[in-house]
Amino acid sequence: MLSLKGVQQRYGPNLVLALERFEAAAGEHWLVLGASGSGKTTLLNLIAGLLRPSEGEIIIGGQILGQSAGAALDRWRGRNVGIVPQKLHLVQSLSVLQNLLLAPYLAGLSANKVRAESLLGQLSINEHSKSRPNQLSHGQAQRVAIARAVMNRPTLLLADEPTANLDDANCMQALDLLQNQARECGATLIVATHDQRAKARFEKRLELPA
Amino acid sequence: MNLAGISLAYLRARPLAAALNVLLLALGVATVVVLLLASRQIESRMLRDAQGIDLVVGAKGSPMQLVLSAVFHIDVPAGNIPLDEANKLSGHRAVKKAIPMALGDSYKSYRIVGTNHDYPAHYGARIAAGGLWETPMQAVLGAETARATGLGVGAKFAGAHGMGGEGEAHEDAPYEVVGVLAPTGTVIDRLVLTDMKSVWAVHGTENEKDADQEITALLIRYATPLAAAMLPRQINANSFLQAASPAYESARLFRMIGVGIEVLRAFGVVLMLAAGLSVFIALTNALEERRYDLAVMRMLGAGRGKLFGLLVLEGLLLSVLGAALGVALGHTATSLIGSLLAAQNQAPLTGFLWLSEELWIVGGALAVGLIAALLPGLRASRKDVAGVLAEG
Numbered sequence: 001m002l003s004l005k006g007v008q009q010r011y012g013p014n015l016v017l018a019l020e021r022f023e024a025a026a027g028e029h030w031l032v033l034g035a036s037g038s039g040k041t042t043l044l045n046l047i048a049g050l051l052r053p054s055e056g057e058i059i060i061g062g063q064i065l066g067q068s069a070g071a072a073l074d075r076w077r078g079r080n081v082g083i084v085p086q087k088l089h090l091v092q093s094l095s096v097l098q099n100l101l102l103a104p105y106l107a108g109l110s111a112n113k114v115r116a117e118s119l120l121g122q123l124s125i126n127e128h129s130k131s132r133p134n135q136l137s138h139g140q141a142q143r144v145a146i147a148r149a150v151m152n153r154p155t156l157l158l159a160d161e162p163t164a165n166l167d168d169a170n171c172m173q174a175l176d177l178l179q180n181q182a183r184e185c186g187a188t189l190i191v192a193t194h195d196q197r198a199k200a201r202f203e204k205r206l207e208l209p210a
Numbered sequence: 211m212n213l214a215g216i217s218l219a220y221l222r223a224r225p226l227a228a229a230l231n232v233l234l235l236a237l238g239v240a241t242v243v244v245l246l247l248a249s250r251q252i253e254s255r256m257l258r259d260a261q262g263i264d265l266v267v268g269a270k271g272s273p274m275q276l277v278l279s280a281v282f283h284i285d286v287p288a289g290n291i292p293l294d295e296a297n298k299l300s301g302h303r304a305v306k307k308a309i310p311m312a313l314g315d316s317y318k319s320y321r322i323v324g325t326n327h328d329y330p331a332h333y334g335a336r337i338a339a340g341g342l343w344e345t346p347m348q349a350v351l352g353a354e355t356a357r358a359t360g361l362g363v364g365a366k367f368a369g370a371h372g373m374g375g376e377g378e379a380h381e382d383a384p385y386e387v388v389g390v391l392a393p394t395g396t397v398i399d400r401l402v403l404t405d406m407k408s409v410w411a412v413h414g415t416e417n418e419k420d421a422d423q424e425i426t427a428l429l430i431r432y433a434t435p436l437a438a439a440m441l442p443r444q445i446n447a448n449s450f451l452q453a454a455s456p457a458y459e460s461a462r463l464f465r466m467i468g469v470g471i472e473v474l475r476a477f478g479v480v481l482m483l484a485a486g487l488s489v490f491i492a493l494t495n496a497l498e499e500r501r502y503d504l505a506v507m508r509m510l511g512a513g514r515g516k517l518f519g520l521l522v523l524e525g526l527l528l529s530v531l532g533a534a535l536g537v538a539l540g541h542t543a544t545s546l547i548g549s550l551l552a553a554q555n556q557a558p559l560t561g562f563l564w565l566s567e568e569l570w571i572v573g574g575a576l577a578v579g580l581i582a583a584l585l586p587g588l589r590a591s592r593k594d595v596a597g598v599l600a601e602g
Contacts (some may be wrong), residue, residue, distance in 0.1 A: 042600075045600070050508075071513030071514065074508060074511050074512060074513040074514075075511055075513065077511055078510050078512070083600050085506070087502070087599075089503070089505070089506045091506065091507075092221050092223070093223035093503075094219050102507070103510050104211075105212065106507055106511045107510060107511035111211055134451065145300045151513075183372050
């Protein structure tokens with residue numbers, strides 16, 4: 001499903017990520033562990049097609065990523081990759097429900113209000129569907145971000161530091177949500193974190209050297 | 211959910227800034243619309259009032275004053291001319307028709323014009339009630355005069371000396387209203403018409419010999435186009451008379467007030483450009499405020515074109531609202547100015563007039579919004595997504 005070969009990423013002269021080989025099968029749940037600055041976010045951005053590798057190739061679903069470019073790549077990402085960024089980045093000018101509907105609209109899919117509402121129900125934030133994101137608690141906002149990421153039933157679900165600033169109970173709950181939603185969509189889940197508490201939840205782990 | 215909906219949500223999130231931009235643009239559009247409506251209406255009104263009058267002959271003085279007083283009835287006459295001179299001129303072979311006119315009095319600031327039946331006929335005035343005057347001291351009211359003074363057929367009134375309505379009243383010589391004209395959309399709507407002999411009677415000169423009688427002006431229609439070349443020169447050589455062309459004098463008047471109109475129009479355009487600059491600044495600030503939103507939209511699958519479209523649409527939405535409000539404001543303001551002018555017995559202006567040139571103004575306003583949004587739109591489409599998402 002996902003395969004990285006000889007991928008290197010540089011910012012100027014600095015090598016921020018070097019990964020000889022990484023493969024994930026469809027539906028697998030992976031934990032990418034590493035200290036701050038080890039290139040976890042860079043790896044997720046590469047897989048999402050938001051960055052182009054300086055060297056090497058990334059193959060997703062049999063396609064070499066980066067062969068298509070521009071709007072086609074954006075569209076592919078919108079339909080196939082769900083991303084929960086570390087700083088959730090919900091759109092403050094839109095309501096919670098509109099934030100979810102943004103995902104199918106921007107990916108060029110038809111609006112699926114039923115799916116949006118059922119997701120809000122599953123994540124028990126349906127009573128906030130008309131609220132602005134800044135009226136939510138951090139936990140609620142994170143659930144909205146997860147719902148937004150799985151709106152289009154992606155084949156790849158990427159989460160960047162989803163447990164940062166969460167206590168133990170909430171940490172486990174966030175990981176539960178991600179894993180449940182990934183299972184529901186049959187998506188390959190990749191969670192990048194430096195949080196050792198997450199280790200026990202994932203059999204498949206990739207450790208990035210600092 | 212669509213681009214317009216998202217743009218609108220962003221505008222609603224900053225209602226004051228959006229309202230300011232809309233208002234600025236609306237004021238510019240309104241200024242240009244008011245000038246367009248007013249100058250067009252005044253121009254066509256003057257054209258209609260002067261239609262078919264090739265030359266005005268009156269006392270020596272300012273030719274523009276002569277035209278303003280005898281054709282448009284918005285200035286006092288400079289003086290009178292002897293009747294026999296006027297009669298001589300009326301019989302000239304280059305003159306097809308000459309309408310005599312004796313001015314001097316008014317009723318409630320509506321002018322009393324002593325003339326003959328050719329004058330209402332010239333403007334194609336139809337009788338709405340009663341009939342035309344047959345003997346001196348009978349008066350026929352223009353439609354607007356009748357409406358404003360409330361006089362009808364059978365009513366009596368006394369004229370006052372002068373044109374402003376403050377002069378001494380001629381109480382001993384009352385007029386009787388015998389007819390009311392239907393509206394014509396010309397100057398005649400705001401006049402009181404009577405026989406020339408009435409004016410002489412009121413001023414106690416009716417018993418003088420014809421040779422000593424005076425009139426104020428003569429409205430002349432040429433018999434041949436050739437007359438234009440010779441008649442004015444011939445008349446102006448006469449020591450008592452002066453000839454003035456309504457077409458030439460009104461064109462001169464428009465050239466003079468044209469400068470003022472141009473300055474105001476430039477002011478309106480400057481307002482519109484300032485609105486464009488304000489939209490540009492607002493959208494450029496929005497780029498900074500929404501850097502995460504824009505990056506997230508790319509993350510969610512929006513291509514660069516969509517982000518460009520989002521910003522441009524926002525500029526266009528502002529300018530559409532500004533243009534619509536501006537056109538509405540412009541028409542309302544013209545109506546208001548019109549009702550103020552109507553209270554002063556001036557030619558009426560209406561806001562219920564739609565000119566095709568307004569489409570150009572609206573188009574200009576939309577172009578301003580579009581151009582103001584182009585650069586921010588382009589910058590939005592070029593944001594580095596991964597970098598923005600990673601920071602914070």
